Amino acid sequence: MNVAVFSTKTYDQEFFDRFNETYRHSLTYFSAPLNRDTTNLTQGFDAVCAFVNDQIDRETIEKIAANGVKVIALRSAGFNNVDVDAAQQRGIKLFRVPAYSPMAVAEHAVALILTLNRKTHKAFNRIRENNFSLEKLLGFNLHGKAVGVIGTGQIGAAFCKIMLGFGCSVMAYDVFESDQLKNQGVVYAPFDTVLQSSDIVSLHCPVTPETHHLINTATIAKMQRGVMLINTSRGALIDTKDTIEALKSGQLGYLGIDVYEQEEALFFQDLSESIIQDELLTRLMAFPNVLVTAHQGFFTKEALEQIATTTLQNLTDFETGQPSKNEVRATG
Structure with missing residues (x-):
């Protein structure tokens, strides 16, 4: 799957590249955050991988949907930065990492x-x-x-x-x-x-x-x-x-x-x-x-390994049509 990875730091790329040898997705890394002003970067991608401070509101979702994005893979547990209703309405699947160390x-x-x-x-x-x-x-x-x-x-x-x-x-x-x-x-x-x-x-x-x-x-x-x-x-x-x-x-x-x-x-x-x-x-x-401290509570070797493997597995589950307990659905 062709994936745009946003808000990337060197440690993100290190862990994702290491574990992607098994999953074999095509990962393109962007240091920029995902928001309504950076959606042009999603053109040509099937999926986006986002982090906690990316702002994935309705306008952002409308734009990435128009670019052909079919799935949002969060590398975080929380999803309050995503308009879940808008994603569901546009047919975009949303996944998260519910537990990472x-x-x-x-x-x-x-x-x-x-x-x-x-x-x-x-x-x-x-x-x-x-x-x-x-x-x-x-x-x-x-x-x-x-x-x-x-x-x-x-x-x-x-x-x-x-x-x-x-x-x-x-x-x-x-x-x-x-x-x-x-x-x-x-x-x-x-x-x-x-x-x-x-x-x-x-x-x-x-x-x-x-x-x-x-x-x-x-x-x-x-x-x-x-x-x-x-x-x-x-x-x-x-x-x-x-x-x-x-x-x-x-x-x-x-x-x-x-x-x-x-x-x-x-x-x-x-x-x-x-x-x-x-x-x-x-x-x-x-x-x-x-x-x-600057949101470093999650920042351990074990947690980064779990984030990478779970996120990559979420993308594979979507690609192969497998049900996933990590999918987030609108409650309304």
Whole structure:
């Protein structure tokens, strides 16, 4: 199958080329994102392969359909950046990678917690300047702390198990409760109860109309003062303006994010010689108790292998007419 791969980095090409020796699709790589302004690049292709920050709205879909594209293969689990209804109406099949090493993202969430708490990033910089002082590096024991988990899908479940291993008490909220997690010691409770009871709150849920800006002034007010908030899921779960106000007031004691609501113009790019125009992000990064990483939670060898093989298999399943559990269909 002739495939246009968008938002490509060197590591994408490395892993896709390695595993494509088995699948033998014709892959053409573009560093540009897929959106309504780059659809001309899809001419002559049967399929497009897109990533999390590609904007595949109705106009984009209309244009790629006119160019003959028959399938969209996402190399991500989330698909909130795709107009699923428009794709179905134009007869374009949509596939995703529902799980690629959930441990990778769960472990990164723990890394954010540990770094914010024990301030290892600050200690690293101090030592490089021969400053061996421990002043203002005070942390707290994770053991015995109450951790609230919003969303217990595969990543959230993996995160719960890690935090139980640290000796934390884990309380979770999810529409669908896991008996396995309950048996391991996770206590399910209403959303507000989880917020009110937790020293650390970690988000592991998708963005839907119901969860958009789930964390806002009202919900932050229900949390303990000085709470640590972690988000490795989707940026739009958090209202950034409200979060900044909560940091200024001290209601939020720590913030660790691997995702950001307006990240598509920033993340996955080297902007080290540029002036960042996003005032909300620059304000966030000015806080000493905020840690931002650039959507790297998924970025492990195991995860990239799973993304490549699953995406290539999705394309082969479409090409050969095989049913796939990874197909995304409109719900309406």
